[in-house]
Amino acid sequence: DAGVIQSPRHEVTEMGQEVTLRCKPISGHDYLFWYRQTMMRGLELLIYFNNNVPIDDSGMPEDRFSAKMPNASFSTLKIQPSEPRDSAVYFCASSLRQGQGGYTFGSGTRLTVV
Amino acid sequence: GNSVTQMEGPVTLSEEAFLTINCTYTATGYPSLFWYVQYPGEGLQLLLKATKADDKGSNKGFEATYRKETTSFHLEKGSVQVSDSAVYFCALSEHSGGYQKVTFGTGTKLQVIP
Numbered sequence: 001d002a003g004v005i006q007s008p009r010h011e012v013t014e015m016g017q018e019v020t021l022r023c024k025p026i027s028g029h030d031y032l033f034w035y036r037q038t039m040m041r042g043l044e045l046l047i048y049f050n051n052n053v054p055i056d057d058s059g060m061p062e063d064r065f066s067a068k069m070p071n072a073s074f075s076t077l078k079i080q081p082s083e084p085r086d087s088a089v090y091f092c093a094s095s096l097r098q099g100q101g102g103y104t105f106g107s108g109t110r111l112t113v114v
Numbered sequence: 115g116n117s118v119t120q121m122e123g124p125v126t127l128s129e130e131a132f133l134t135i136n137c138t139y140t141a142t143g144y145p146s147l148f149w150y151v152q153y154p155g156e157g158l159q160l161l162l163k164a165t166k167a168d169d170k171g172s173n174k175g176f177e178a179t180y181r182k183e184t185t186s187f188h189l190e191k192g193s194v195q196v197s198d199s200a201v202y203f204c205a206l207s208e209h210s211g212g213y214q215k216v217t218f219g220t221g222t223k224l225q226v227i228p
Contacts, residue, residue, distance in 0.1 A: 004157075031214065033216075042218075042220050042221060043158075043203070043218050043220075043221070045216075050213060055213055056213075091157055091158070093157075093158075095214075097214075102146075102148050102150075102160040102163050102207075103150075103158070103160065103216070104160070105150075105157035105158045105159065106157055107156060107157045108156075108157050
């Protein structure tokens with residue numbers, strides 16, 4: 001398996017623009033997670049899905065953020081409109097239902113909003 | 115709620131020194147415990163895990179023992195290498211309300227100097 005695949009690896013955008021981050025989880029994994037990592041706040045859970053259904057989105061910063069999982073092999077995280085404070089590395093991770101095997105993380109998308 | 119506490123970093127060691135990174139946790143039930151490693155510019159990678167009390171997880175010369183009596187999962191390595199320089203995250207996973215919840219520590223940066 002190729003692991004969790006995220007795209008793009010780097011994104012630079014201007015304030016106010018829409019940004020879409022993409023994730024392909026490992027085939028067969030039931031859970032998908034979106035995290036954000038910054039120096040100031042560390043690793044933050046934004047939202048997670050179980051069997052394509054959003055379970056907990058309490059970590060989503062505000063209405064400008066939205067996430068979808070239309071099928072078991074694809075998820076998106078959208079920011080609209082983007083702001084400089086959204087600059088961070090965004091990680092997607094997936095896991096099997098029991099979670100005892102741990103997560104597999106993607107390589108992340110480094111977002112810079114100027 | 116659950117929590118994971120890691121020792122503050124950065125930790126700076128000379129090559130071949132002994133490594134200990136402390137991790138303690140609080141949980142309501144019987145969690146699984148994990149150590150993840152993040153190399154510069156990459157996503158988190160699962161390093162080792164333990165799913166029940168007294169289990170020892172090990173990988174790449176690292177090991178950690180699940181100590182229920184002291185609620186700890188300290189990471190150790192007998193002889194570190196420069197290539198071990200990274201950020202190490204302790205985490206726990208526990209089922210709650212029918213879904214798994216994972217809590218990460220804040221990470222401990224390790225720098226190994228030649």
